[in-house]
Amino acid sequence: MAGMSKRDRQAALMQLLQEAPFVTDEELANQFGVSIQTIRLDRLALGIPEVRERIKAVAETKQAELRSLEGTEVIGQIIELNLNERAISILDIEPVHVFAKTQIVRGHHLFAQANSLAVAVIDADVVLTRTAKIRFVRPGRLGERLVCKAVVTSNQTERAHVEVTTRVGEDIVFSGAFTVVKMRLETVVGGREA
Amino acid sequence: MAGMSKRDRQAALMQLLQEAPFVTDEELANQFGVSIQTIRLDRLALGIPEVRERIKAVAETKQAELRSLEGTEVIGQIIELNLNERAISILDIEPVHVFAKTQIVRGHHLFAQANSLAVAVIDADVVLTRTAKIRFVRPGRLGERLVCKAVVTSNQTERAHVEVTTRVGEDIVFSGAFTVVKMRLETVVGGREA
Structure with missing residues (x-):
């Protein structure tokens, strides 16, 4: 899934976390082929707290x-x-x-x-x-x-x-x-x- | 064993604790038919630490x-x-x-x-x-x-x-x-x- 636009990735991320709310940033990063830091920024932008929360x-x-x-x-x-x-x-x-x-x-x-x-x-x-x-x-x-x-x-x-x-x-x-x-x-x- | 002299009780206590070192003061008091306080004083006199120690x-x-x-x-x-x-x-x-x-x-x-x-x-x-x-x-x-x-x-x-x-x-x-x-x-x- 690397190479998705930021908007598409954030939409996919939002949907994925609704279905599987306990996936970690690391697992998300692997899945989307981006860095953990990118996932963190996506979550911040979407207002989604970290997995622990x-x-x-x-x-x-x-x-x-x-x-x-x-x-x-x-x-x-x-x-x-x-x-x-x-x-x-x-x-x-x-x-x-x-x-x-x-x-x-x-x-x-x-x-x-x-x-x-x-x-x-x-x-x-x-x-x-x-x-x-x-x-x-x-x-x-x-x-x-x-x-x-x-x-x-x-x-x-x-x-x-x-x-x-x-x-x-x-x-x-x-x-x-x-x-x-x-x-x-x-x-x-x-x-x-x- | 109530009614033993203090000296006899302390000797018996010493022997008993050599064989069964983890008996509590309460169990000793029951066994000798004296108060827990008496057992504590006996231990003090004999230099025997409390069971926890x-x-x-x-x-x-x-x-x-x-x-x-x-x-x-x-x-x-x-x-x-x-x-x-x-x-x-x-x-x-x-x-x-x-x-x-x-x-x-x-x-x-x-x-x-x-x-x-x-x-x-x-x-x-x-x-x-x-x-x-x-x-x-x-x-x-x-x-x-x-x-x-x-x-x-x-x-x-x-x-x-x-x-x-x-x-x-x-x-x-x-x-x-x-x-x-x-x-x-x-x-x-x-x-x-x-």
Whole structure:
């Protein structure tokens, strides 16, 4: 798409970001065959905030819809949420998430993103994880973006089953099958549970 | 054991703490049938630091023996470590670890303690978790002490299997079966891996 006029490129950019609002400047630059700086100037001209701000804005509205967790208790930012059906969250791998020696993301951060999304997607006051079968498929690295998707595959009165897959781009990084149990707040805070 | 003379109690206390150095003042008070304050005065008289300091002192020497992780990368404090055999760590549940609504420890902290111990117990430069089957048996609560034990059940050239159990007192809180893979640092840092 290099060689487009500036007006055409900005129109295409606007349309693309409406369909895929979380594409980074770097990915846009590759796609349009221009520099990242050009994309930044295009966004400025079009009044489109940077990707981090776009994600944050969506996450704030989605977090207000959560039932089982406080918004700040979700690890990552929720960008899609249909309770009892599916949810998606994003986590950018920062220095605090990686091993010093290898710059590979630590397993428990991948687990935390997936586990908190498996709980968040359920429409109940209190949701606790009971079991999980998880697999770390390939290491996530510093600077990569983890896109985590949770799908509720069965949902009964007291428990639900949630399949979670985390990707970097097309690559699967992590997958997990979670069984979660739903509880009434009184039974849990009272100190007794199943 | 209430009604012992102070001298007898202090001698018994000293012996007990040599065998079980991580018993809390509260547990000691229950055991000897005296107040926590009495135990504190006994410790002062005997020059025994509080349990938090005793754990820290042991953890510092154990962490120096780690190979796959930096000492600060272990979640919890390692109090026993026999590489390729077994390890034990302790994590006290603090406000930062629990759900706001229920004061129950969040699953990913239990996972992080277990997963990092499963990696720490292996004697290799780079160890990554490949799969885990985990079970949250009963909720851990604010103020409780999580004692996590990892046992290496099979150990081959490229991978190992580690069984992890976390208890509060006698109760099992969490259990997990981890498969970890061992790698050479060059292959991982070079950006390729199996």
